[in-house]
Amino acid sequence: MTACNWDGSSYDRISTIQQGWGGEVLGRLELAGDERVLDAGCGSGRVTEMVLERLPRGRVVAVDASPSMVSAAQERLTGPGSPYAGRVEVLRCDLLELRLREPVDAVISTATFHWIADHDRLFARIRAAMRPGGRFVAQCGGEGNIDGLRSHARGVLARAPYAEHFEDWKAPWNYAGAEITQERLRTAGFSEARCWLAPAPSEPEEPREFLQTIVLGPHVQRLPEELRERFMDDVLEAIGEPVVIDYVRLNIAARA
Ligand SMILES: C[S@@+](CC[C@H](N)C(=O)[O-])C[C@H]1O[C@@H](n2cnc3c(N)ncnc32)[C@H](O)[C@@H]1O
Numbered sequence: 001m002t003a004c005n006w007d008g009s010s011y012d013r014i015s016t017i018q019q020g021w022g023g024e025v026l027g028r029l030e031l032a033g034d035e036r037v038l039d040a041g042c043g044s045g046r047v048t049e050m051v052l053e054r055l056p057r058g059r060v061v062a063v064d065a066s067p068s069m070v071s072a073a074q075e076r077l078t079g080p081g082s083p084y085a086g087r088v089e090v091l092r093c094d095l096l097e098l099r100l101r102e103p104v105d106a107v108i109s110t111a112t113f114h115w116i117a118d119h120d121r122l123f124a125r126i127r128a129a130m131r132p133g134g135r136f137v138a139q140c141g142g143e144g145n146i147d148g149l150r151s152h153a154r155g156v157l158a159r160a161p162y163a164e165h166f167e168d169w170k171a172p173w174n175y176a177g178a179e180i181t182q183e184r185l186r187t188a189g190f191s192e193a194r195c196w197l198a199p200a201p202s203e204p205e206e207p208r209e210f211l212q213t214i215v216l217g218p219h220v221q222r223l224p225e226e227l228r229e230r231f232m233d234d235v236l237e238a239i240g241e242p243v244v245i246d247y248v249r250l251n252i253a254a255r256a
Contacts, residue, residue: 005221008072010213012044017202021139021249022047022110026054028253029137034058035105038129040095041112045073051108052084061100062090096121103131114141114173123188130256136190142197142250143177146215149245152238153219162231165223172218176250185254192255200247207243208232215245
């Protein structure tokens with residue numbers, strides 16, 4: 001799965017766990033209520049909406065690379081009758097190419113950076129979009145994230161009829177450690193940077209759709225249509241009950 005082929009409406013419906021994390025990260029961002037804030041990797045806009053609630057006189061620039069996520073976010077945030085009209089802009093853009101017209105006062109990003117391989121370039125683009133002194137809070141998958149779950153998936157993928165579709169496959173995730181991320185943020189020009197890992201085991205309410213849309217999306221999309229449901233049956237059987245995902249989150253608190 002690349003940044004682009006998400007299913008925005010499925011994600012919007014089932015991403016309760018990500019919304020919980022979003023609320024937690026937003027809780028770390030001090031806001032007066034009149035700032036201009038970037039939501040980097042806004043998905044379907046549920047976390048963006050929480051940011052807008054904290055900014056009665058402020059504005060949000062919401063950026064995502066996926067067309068399906070961008071249209072879900074536009075529908076949620078800028079549709080007819082939206083209470084946020086005029087205070088939010090939803091842009092389709094790769095964060096590695098990010099260039100904003102005006103610098104923002106703060107940046108939030110949740111559940112996004114592990115989908116991006118080049119963190120040096122990512123942090124440089126984010127730093128360049130911020131005014132000096134601005135706050136940057138983020139969380140994404142970190143070192144050790146879903147190791148257990150991926151090992152169940154690997155066991156299934158090693159077998160026929162799946163193995164032939166994964167011969168030259170390279171996992172798309174970048175689960176970075178705390179220290180290296182701190183160094184990268186400093187190198188990108190952040191004056192302060194603190195990063196830490198935190199285990200966050202979670203039990204999704206609808207495990208099958210959750211795994212298929214989010215966690216195992218890259219595996220599922222690699223398979224031909226006719227093998228996808230069978231693959232999900234096999235992985236769910238390998239995991240057993242209850243389905244607890246061994247998430248580990250990498251947290252970022254930095255100042256431009
Ligand atoms: C799991 S979703 C998180 C969405 C939202 N922040 C949330 O917490 O619900 C990850 C998002 O990152 C976006 N993404 C991944 N790589 C990206 C890139 N290089 N540029 C912009 N968006 C990207 C995907 O399109 C997807 O919408």
